Amino acid sequence: MRATSLGHAVFAVTLIALGTLGVVKGNFGAIWQPVPKWLPGREVLAYLCGAISLASGIALLMPRHAALGARMLLAYLLLWLLLFRLPVILKAPTVEVSWEGCSETAVLAAGAWVLYALVATDWDKQRVGFACGEKGVRIGRAIYGLAMIPFGLAHIIYVKQTAALVPDWLPSHVTWAYITGCTYLAAGIAVPIGVCARLATALSALQMGLFTLLVWVPVAATNADAFQWTETAVSWALTASGWVVADSYVGMPWFAVGKGQRRR
Secondary structure, eight states: OOOSSHHHHHHHHHHHHHHHHHHHHTSOOTTSOOOOTTOTTHHHHHHHHHHHHHHHHHHHTSTTTHHHHHHHHHHHHHHHIIIIIHHHHHHSTTOHHHHHHHHHHHHHHHHHHHHHHHHOOHHHHHHOGGGSHHHHHHHHHHHHHHHHHHHHHHHHHTHHHHHHHSOTTSSOHHHHHHHHHHHHHHHHHHHHHTBSHHHHHHHHHHHHHHHIIIIIHHHHHHHOOHHHHHHHHHHHHHHHHHHHHHHTTTTSOTTOBSTTOOOO
16 A cells, blocks of 8 residues: 555545544544435435545555545545535525535545546546646645635634634734634635645645644543534544645745646
């Protein structure tokens, strides 16, 4: 077993862990939300989500099956965006949380797309060439960047709620809420247009990782609440996906300008 990068391996192991929990518990994992309770076959769908997450993670660690795993995961995440995330936005387009929830799935899809583009086989290139190679990587990066914008807006619009999550040992909680929000917004602009994209992606992924370790893990460990652990799992999954996207820039200058920049 081997992976194209450390981020690739971390992302795969994260999917395996989430998938295992989903299959064992028989409910929707943190990344497969929200699903209406009235949906027919909801329990079967919960097991299916867990199985896909588990199978995709295992396949991504196997060179011969990595393309299949990435293809399956990407297709499922895009379908999830269309069927479960988009309706929430259409129902409440002016509510920022609707966009933030969609962005969570979009970040995971971005990581899956980048991996798919990098491990695509000749079969994939012949049928969906636009989604493979450098073109596919650029699409995944753009999705990731655009997904950062709702994250940034959420930190600013809900500044009080965000500030309340800042660890007590840090001063100026409101200031940190604005700083983190602006960091996401900056990444949301920089990554799609290709200006200091490597730096912006790395910093935004690092920020999500620090948010996981400094905010959600201590809160979940203290409160032992299911919601808190769910948020922790989501935050880490987003970090792992951001790591994948950040790894796709390895070899590029940190302050490169232009979407056409290639890895050395």
